[in-house]
Amino acid sequence: xKAGLCLNVNKCNYMKESYAEMKSFLxxxxxxxxxxxKLAVFRDREPVYSETLRHGGEDLGxxxxxxxxxxxxxKLVTGAMLKSxxxxxxxxxxxxxxxxxxxxxxxxxLVNEAMVRDLEAEKRGSHASNLGGLIxxxxxxxxxxxxxxxxxxxxxxxxxxxxxxGMPENPRESLFHALNQKAxxxxxxxxxxxxxxxxxxxxxxxGGGISVGAHSKGRVIDVxxxxxxxxxxxxxxxxxxxxxxxxxxxxxxxFTREDMMKKLVGKGGLMAYLxxxxxxxxxxxxxxxxxxxxxxxxxxxxxxxxxxxACGAVLKGDVDAVVITGGIAHxxxxxxxxEERVRFIAPVRIYPGENEMEALAASGLRVLAGLEAAKxx
Numbered sequence: 317x318k319a320g321l322c323l324n325v326n327k328c329n330y331m332k333e334s335y336a337e338m339k340s341f342l343x344x345x346x347x348x349x350x351x352x353x354k355l356a357v358f359r360d361r362e363p364v365y366s367e368t369l370r371h372g373g374e375d376l377g378x379x380x381x382x383x384x385x386x387x388x389x390x391k392l393v394t395g396a397m398l399k400s401x402x403x404x405x406x407x408x409x410x411x412x413x414x415x416x417x418x419x420x421x422x423x424x425x426l427v428n429e430a431m432v433r434d435l436e437a438e439k440r441g442s443h444a445s446n447l448g449g450l451i452x453x454x455x456x457x458x459x460x461x462x463x464x465x466x467x468x469x470x471x472x473x474x475x476x477x478x479x480x481x482g483m484p485e486n487p488r489e490s491l492f493h494a495l496n497q498k499a500x501x502x503x504x505x506x507x508x509x510x511x512x513x514x515x516x517x518x519x520x521x522x523g524g525g526i527s528v529g530a531h532s533k534g535r536v537i538d539v540x541x542x543x544x545x546x547x548x549x550x551x552x553x554x555x556x557x558x559x560x561x562x563x564x565x566x567x568x569x570x571f572t573r574e575d576m577m578k579k580l581v582g583k584g585g586l587m588a589y590l591x592x593x594x595x596x597x598x599x600x601x602x603x604x605x606x607x608x609x610x611x612x613x614x615x616x617x618x619x620x621x622x623x624x625x626a627c628g629a630v631l632k633g634d635v636d637a638v639v640i641t642g643g644i645a646h647x648x649x650x651x652x653x654x655e656e657r658v659r660f661i662a663p664v665r666i667y668p669g670e671n672e673m674e675a676l677a678a679s680g681l682r683v684l685a686g687l688e689a690a691k692x693x
Contacts, residue, residue: 341684342406344455345676346393347413348447351376353389357402358677365400366673369393382442383435383450390451410456411680412448413672414468416440419490422471422498422536423691424679427453427463431693440470464690466679467494469543471536478538478630488546492527492539493642499675500641500667501531507665508637515636518627518661520620520654522644523670524593525581526550528620530627538630540623545580548619551593551644554584555619586612595644602649617653624654628661635662643670 340360347354356366369392371385379385397404414425415435425431427449435446449465456463471494479487497519504519505512513534520528526549527542540547540556549555566576579588587593589612590601601609628635638658640651645668655664682688 341408341681343677343680344407344410345673346410346448346451347672348389348444350444353393354673355393355396356673360681361678365402367396369396382444382446383438386447386450389447390454393451404459407459407461408684409461409680410452410463411676412452412463412465413445413676414465415446415449416443417468417470419470419472421473422467422494424464424466424683424688425693426690427465428693464680464683466676467498469494473535473537475537489541490539491541491543492529493521493523493542495672495675496641496670497521497529499671500639503667504637504639504665510636516631516634517637517639518624518635519639519641520624522640522642524551525553526620528623528627530630532631538627543581547623549585549616551586551595552582552584554580595647599647599649613650614653617650621654621657624658638662638664639667640664641667
C-alpha cells in the first residue's frame with residue numbers, strides 16, 4: 317500500500333487515507349509569479365524537490381512584457397531541474413498555474429495548441445500566470461508527456477442572476493483565486509465529512525487581493541471580481557468604490573488612465589491608507605496603539621464579513637461552513653474580527669496559506685490516476 321492517493325477523493329479527509337495499489341506518479345509543478353517562479357516535483361502527494369527562483373528588477377526590466385520573459389524563465393526552470401537530481405525522463409506530467417483565458421468551468425485542463433495561442437496572444441490580459449501553461453507545454457512536449465493547468469483565475473461558474481450589474485455594457489465577470497478556493501473547498505468539505513459536490517460553502521481568500529465565493533454543489537455560483545474593483549478592499553487593491561466619485565476623479569484632469577488603474581490595483585487598499593501592503597506590519601502598528609492602522613485594518617475585516625454575508629444570501633442561508641484561507645489568514649487579529657461577525661451563518665474553518673503547489677499537484681494526480689478526466693480548452 318502507498319500513502320497519498322485516495323480512490324474517494326472528497327470523503328477521505330483530504331486524500332490522507334491509504335489507497336489500493338497503483339502506479340506511482342512523478343509531477344513537475346510550475347507556478348510563475350510577478351517576481352518569482354516556484355518549482356516543485358511531487359511523488360504522488362509528497363514533494364521531493366522544491367525551489368523558488370527569484371527575478372529581480374534588473375532581470376525582468378530588460379523585457380518589454382511578461383510573454384517576452386518566456387525563454388528566460390524556461391531556461392531557469394530547466395537549469396534548476398538539472399541541479400535537482402530529478403531525471404526529466406522520469407516525469408509523468410507537467411502542471412502549470414493557469415492564466416488568463418476564456419471563461420471556463422472549474423477543473424484540470426490539458427494544455428493544447430488553442431490554449432497556447434490564447435496565452436501567447438494575452439487574449440484576456442497580461443499576467444505572470446500565463447507563463448505557467450506555456451512553460452509546462454514546452455517542457456512536456458519535449459518529453460512526450462501531457463501538460464496541464466488547473467483552475468485558472470478565469471474560472472466562471474456564475475449563475476445568470478449574478479452577472480447583472482445594472483449597466484448592460486458592464487456585466488459582472490468572474491476573476492478570482494480559483495485554484496486555492498477550489499482546493500480548500502474540497503479540503504473543508506472532506507473535513508466535515510461531505511463531498512464537495514454535495515456541499516454549500518462560502519470561501520474567503522485573503523491575499524494581495526481578496527475574493528469571496530459562494531460554492532454550491534461543486535460550483536462557484538457567485539464571486540466578486542478580485543482584480544478589477546469589486547468586493548472588499550485588500551492590501552493592494554481598492555475593491556468596490558463609490559462609483560460617482562470615481563467617475564469624477566477620472567475626468568478631473570488630475571490623473572491619467574495609468575494613475576487610476578494603479579489606484580485600483582497596486583496602490584489601493586492598505587497601501588493607499590497606510591503606505592504598506594504588509595499585513596504583518598499593519599498588525600504590528602495596531603498592537604503598538606496606532607489608531608488609524610486599527611481603523612483601516614478592521615475596516616478590511618468588516619468588508620470581508622459583509623461579502624461573506626452576501627454570499628450567505630446567495631446560498632439562501634443553507635451553508636455548511638464558512639472557510640477562510642490565503643496568506644493573510646495567518647493573521648489571528650484579522651480573522652478574529654471576521655469570525656465574530658459571520659459565525660452566526662455557519663461554523664468557521666480556517667486554512668491559512670495559499671497551498672498552490674499542493675493544489676496543482678493534487679489535481680494533476682487525480683487526472684493521472686483516472687479519478688478525474690482532463691478537460692479540453
